[in-house]
Amino acid sequence: MTKSTTRPAGRGRPIVTSHAEIERRAFELFGERGFAGTTMADIAREVGVGTRTLFRYYPSKNDIPWGQFDQTLIHFRRLLTSQSEVIPVHEAVHRAVVEFNRFPADSQPSHRDRMRLILRTPELQAHSVLKYAEWRIVIADYVALRLGQDPGGWLPLAAGHVSLALALTAYERWLDDPDADIVDAVEQSMASLKDYLQAAS
Structure with a gap:
């Protein structure tokens, strides 16, 4: 998978669309908020993609730890x-x-x-x-x-x-x-x- 470098309006970080980066950022949130306290919407915002885009990479939050x-x-x-x-x-x-x-x-x-x-x-x-x-x-x-x-x-x-x-x-x-x-x-x-x-x- 490749990473897009297009920057969304109003955000300082590039859009990221790699499995590895999604997992890395999701684990940062899990560490901060706990697994139960983190939603797919939270992860999508952190990554800089829409929730529907995130679901195309992982069918559920439970799938993210399994890579x-x-x-x-x-x-x-x-x-x-x-x-x-x-x-x-x-x-x-x-x-x-x-x-x-x-x-x-x-x-x-x-x-x-x-x-x-x-x-x-x-x-x-x-x-x-x-x-x-x-x-x-x-x-x-x-x-x-x-x-x-x-x-x-x-x-x-x-x-x-x-x-x-x-x-x-x-x-x-x-x-x-x-x-x-x-x-x-x-x-x-x-x-x-x-x-x-x-x-x-």
Whole structure:
């Protein structure tokens, strides 16, 4: 996406129309007013666009903390399918989930701020359940493909649920420790997937 530099009448800042800038400014408002106290109209005014324009980027305020989630899931599928079929399926899932959770240290909003909002904001929990389901399906599809099973079978579905639980466990510990590294946390947590898949398959 590109940024427009056309200045609206009566405003000193340029119109901004990038996902990244919308998220950055939205998180500034969330920090100042709280998530519940910030409206899409507030974000639109801060960004310098109309509310209807903002809704074309994000269907709801709840979608903003998740960023361009559809694109991240495409990336996740690619990480999984790029794993060598020589390595066991549990190792492939492990490696892909770890790689999926590598983020630039200078990202804005920071990954820590983003995940703290997603995991610890009551108003977001129902929406997050939908996002978690989409993430689990990516793993279930891959495990089913590797094992020649139905994606709706118990093992692919369980692999998705277990992987999500392990990743969320890593994030909870990471958020509680400002010195922790999320990649290390996910690496340690996902290591237990090996025993689960080996015992179940």
